[in-house]
Amino acid sequence: MIAPVRLVSEAAELAARRHNGMARKGRGNEPYINHLAEVAHLLAVATDGADAELVAAGWLHDTIEDTETTREELAERFSQRVASLVVECTDDMSLSKAERRRLQVVHGPKKSAGAKLIKIADKVSNIGARIHSNPTAEERDDLADYTGWAEQVVAGCRGGNPWLDTTFDDMVQKARSSL
Numbered sequence: 001m002i003a004p005v006r007l008v009s010e011a012a013e014l015a016a017r018r019h020n021g022m023a024r025k026g027r028g029n030e031p032y033i034n035h036l037a038e039v040a041h042l043l044a045v046a047t048d049g050a051d052a053e054l055v056a057a058g059w060l061h062d063t064i065e066d067t068e069t070t071r072e073e074l075a076e077r078f079s080q081r082v083a084s085l086v087v088e089c090t091d092d093m094s095l096s097k098a099e100r101r102r103l104q105v106v107h108g109p110k111k112s113a114g115a116k117l118i119k120i121a122d123k124v125s126n127i128g129a130r131i132h133s134n135p136t137a138e139e140r141d142d143l144a145d146y147t148g149w150a151e152q153v154v155a156g157c158r159g160g161n162p163w164l165d166t167t168f169d170d171m172v173q174k175a176r177s178s179l
């Protein structure tokens with residue numbers, strides 16, 4: 001069992017290295033690590049720092065999907081729970097985007113309590129990055145489309161953490177009022 005501060009710190013460090021040079025989608029071409037920091041932070045606040053493995057999984061949640069990282073490696077470096085939380089948040093990239101999106105909606109309710117929180121935090125962060133002060137027509141469409149889908153995913157994941165649910169609802173509100 002790795003001490004909690006070390007666990008989270010090592011997760012952040014590995015995520016930073018694995019996602020090095022990647023940019024996130026949305027506003028200002030931010031480095032990808034900003035998205036991971038945001039998700040991990042939302043999870044830390046939502047649980048008031050009580051679940052280091054969840055926060056570590058927040059840092060790592062896109063490593064299997066987007067980088068050369070495997071479940072086995074995460075299990076060995078961190079823990080089985082961290083590894084399985086990340087696996088639960090990993091889409092099958094061999095499927096089409098439409099199918100991946102459909103499966104996120106269908107599979108949401110079956111996920112573990114922790115994975116549901118990561119999914120919600122991920123959507124909060126991704127909607128936020130798509131809110132522009134002067135959106136183009138394309139940016140508007142993308143935000144409306146993403147937000148509508150995120151609401152369907154979150155509908156199947158919510159109920160485990162009232163603060164995170166409210167944070168998501170507030171972000172949806174902010175997105176709609178920017179359209």
Ligand code: ZN
Binds near residue numbers: 061122
């Ligand atoms: Zn993500």
